[in-house]
Amino acid sequence: MPITLGNTKAVPGRLSYGTFELFGHPTGGTEQWPVIIAQGNPRGPTFWLTAGIHGNEHSGIQVLHLLLTRELVRNLHGTIICIPALNPAALRTMTREGYYHHGDPNRLFPDGRPPKPVNPDVDPPSVLELAYTRLFDEIRATADYWIDLHNTWTGSVSMIYRDRVYYREDGTAAENKAARLEAEKLDAMLTRMCRAYGHSVIHEMSWEAFFDERLHRSSSAAAVNVARIPSLTMELGTGHVPDPAIVHACVAGIRNVLRWAGMLDGEAEPITGIKVVDPGYPCRRRGTPRLSVPCVVRHLVEPGDRVNKGDPIAELRDIWGRPVGEKVLRSEYEGWIMGLTHGIVRYAGVEVCGMAVRDDLPTVLPFPKGYFKS
Numbered sequence: 001m002p003i004t005l006g007n008t009k010a011v012p013g014r015l016s017y018g019t020f021e022l023f024g025h026p027t028g029g030t031e032q033w034p035v036i037i038a039q040g041n042p043r044g045p046t047f048w049l050t051a052g053i054h055g056n057e058h059s060g061i062q063v064l065h066l067l068l069t070r071e072l073v074r075n076l077h078g079t080i081i082c083i084p085a086l087n088p089a090a091l092r093t094m095t096r097e098g099y100y101h102h103g104d105p106n107r108l109f110p111d112g113r114p115p116k117p118v119n120p121d122v123d124p125p126s127v128l129e130l131a132y133t134r135l136f137d138e139i140r141a142t143a144d145y146w147i148d149l150h151n152t153w154t155g156s157v158s159m160i161y162r163d164r165v166y167y168r169e170d171g172t173a174a175e176n177k178a179a180r181l182e183a184e185k186l187d188a189m190l191t192r193m194c195r196a197y198g199h200s201v202i203h204e205m206s207w208e209a210f211f212d213e214r215l216h217r218s219s220s221a222a223a224v225n226v227a228r229i230p231s232l233t234m235e236l237g238t239g240h241v242p243d244p245a246i247v248h249a250c251v252a253g254i255r256n257v258l259r260w261a262g263m264l265d266g267e268a269e270p271i272t273g274i275k276v277v278d279p280g281y282p283c284r285r286r287g288t289p290r291l292s293v294p295c296v297v298r299h300l301v302e303p304g305d306r307v308n309k310g311d312p313i314a315e316l317r318d319i320w321g322r323p324v325g326e327k328v329l330r331s332e333y334e335g336w337i338m339g340l341t342h343g344i345v346r347y348a349g350v351e352v353c354g355m356a357v358r359d360d361l362p363t364v365l366p367f368p369k370g371y372f373k374s
């Protein structure tokens, strides 16, 4: 059976173009995803590549346009299925969310829990959530790997968000052990996939923040923890206007992952032109340091800088220019600066930069107690 998605059918040695219907518009017509299927020799893995779930993040689209060439297809073992615009309305309006779903669109993938009984007083899932549920079924049916492309902040470092692997611990001792071993195998595969890509690596937040923030329903987290598909989220620096160096380094990194997956021949390409931060220990995202006073910030660090506990991060002034609060915001942790959060006129409680701190938490761990009951 040839691989198909929507009206697009894989053809050996060809790039095939088409669409996948999402839902109807009340004003007539339908919303569609653009689909590209690149198939080389059909005997080989199926790799999914997606971009544009956040409408103000545009680098991934360019990466896919540069990656998917006739030359790639000539040398490809297997199939690449690609959706370059996961959230068409948000992309058209250059906003993080589209108007047909209020809330982060990258928190709508299945969570693996049993379905809840319908409550007539609660709004049903949005059309976008229903579309992503259908998409997830398609991915689950065909994907051996999945990479979802994003952007973070202006000037931020190109990096991988790597999910922790959760396993069920509500069976017998033998079942729990088998579940842990399977999770460890997937985790080891994610390590190798990150290494093949060759950019900086960040582990997702601690499990409390991960579930509270509904990050377990992001694209890559659902792939890893619901469908057990090796999957990564790539963050490609500045969002609105792609950084050409990061775009090229991402294309090279994805080709390296395709080589690692046995889908392209040849040696890995060097990753050049971007900062790759490797402090020598694993790091995770942490919402720190935060402002204790409303103020105007002058950053004293740059994306990619390594910092130690106590190092200055930003000068804090009032709007008249006088020092306020602790005058200098300092790092609470050892780690590195992923990027500077947008803006310098800030309320108390917000982060002034994205910070990666030493990660001493396990990357393989059981789902929280009662997860599958709620």
Ligand SMILES: [Zn+2]
Pocket (backbone or CB within 6 Å): 054, 057, 106, 150, 151
């Ligand atoms: Zn994003």
